[in-house]
Amino acid sequence: MTDLKKALSVTPVARTEPWWQERHLQKLDEKKAFNDDVDLLFLGDSITHSWEDTGAATWNKYYAHLKPMNLGYSGDCTEHLLWRLQNGEIDNLAPKLTVILIGTNNAGHRVESPEDTAAGVKAVLDEVRSRLPNSKILLLATFPRSKSKNAPMRKRVNAINDLVQHFADNKNVFWLNIGQVFLTEDGTVLDTVMPDFLHLTSEQYQVWAEAMQSTITRLMR
Template sequence: MKKVLFTLCLAVFLFTTSCASNNLGESVKNTGRSTTPVQQDAKWAVKWWMPRHKEKLAQKEKLGDVQVVFLGDSITHAWDRQKKTWEKYYAKRKALNIGFSGDRTEHVLWRLDNGAVDGINPKALVLMIGTNNAGHHQEASAETAKGIKAILQELRVKLPETKILMLAIFPRGKDDNDKLRKLTMGTNEIIKTYADNKDIFYMNINDIFLDDKRVLHKNVMRDLLHPNNEMYPKWAEAIEPKLAELMEE
């Protein structure tokens, strides 16, 4: 009984300490839809989502000393198709890609609750999530940001030594007048305040996707949401200096 109480107190202490050391404040988990962990239940995803989760748990064990993690939705999931760029930048770092198509913040929280990063101690984690909160629910920017905060809080507890590189949600829609882009831009304005430049770092690389009038073209994102294959090397190049710095390379 004493051991159980000690473990519980230690967990509370670690969580409180991790939140106090950054800009995240008190726990927001389970305070709304975006912060309440749930499995993915979209009809098009249910057949592969749980098998992928189990596959990634096994891959994590096989990789062993994982040094960098990519966590997100379909935009991150698509790194699985970028073999050449992945090999160039991330394979040598024993990188783990746990991007899942269709995921919203609540699905990422479920995966974190169910072993996604357990048992590893990566030097860095690259996080981008939230566009599906806007796209599926037209969720208010503040609610999506709260879901991202819950993810960051969870990561700080599970990976206290890992530097988190939080990316601004990538642009979507034709221009800044697009309704969904307005939502994600609003979220970005909030989540950048979560960075403390000690454990959590914020980076906005969205200019690489837009022209000088902030228009998104289909030769960059064919559906005005998912980057085309040619953009993944540019993404890697854009974050590489900061990622290398965080990994102390």
């Protein structure tokens, strides 16, 4: 196993793609436009990013009235989110609730060990706790990947979740695994749910929102 102190997953780094750099600047401007007045914060990768397009109708229905902000970036791993947290994206915010979904790209892009990915998630949690001490955190289990429950990628994601769930203390950090809502009874992911067995269709954003609704309502009280 990789030395966790040297693991890529816990080493903050910015991505060099122009769109990513531009989105970072846009999000800093967006935060200013909100006057830092955000009650519900989403942090993550492409699955979270897509609340802005594929899931936009559901976002508007469930979250638009809750002073939300979306800081999901397509393709991000834990180290990219960690860099963003350290470079202004959540400065001066005080959300009631921060929802985090991160790690699937660590498993998929690098095929790194579950331990390294879990360490990256822990680093993200620690950074958020440090910078947003009064925000509750809803840590979501990484969603199922691959069609079959026996696929290596599915097993890797399950192993990550087995480790990460223990970071919840049910005081500041709360764990929620809704993966089953995207599966058939035998554990299959259908292409009508995730066409590429990773990203959700627009209808599944409604499923996602419904699965989180009672927890978000409770934690934002």
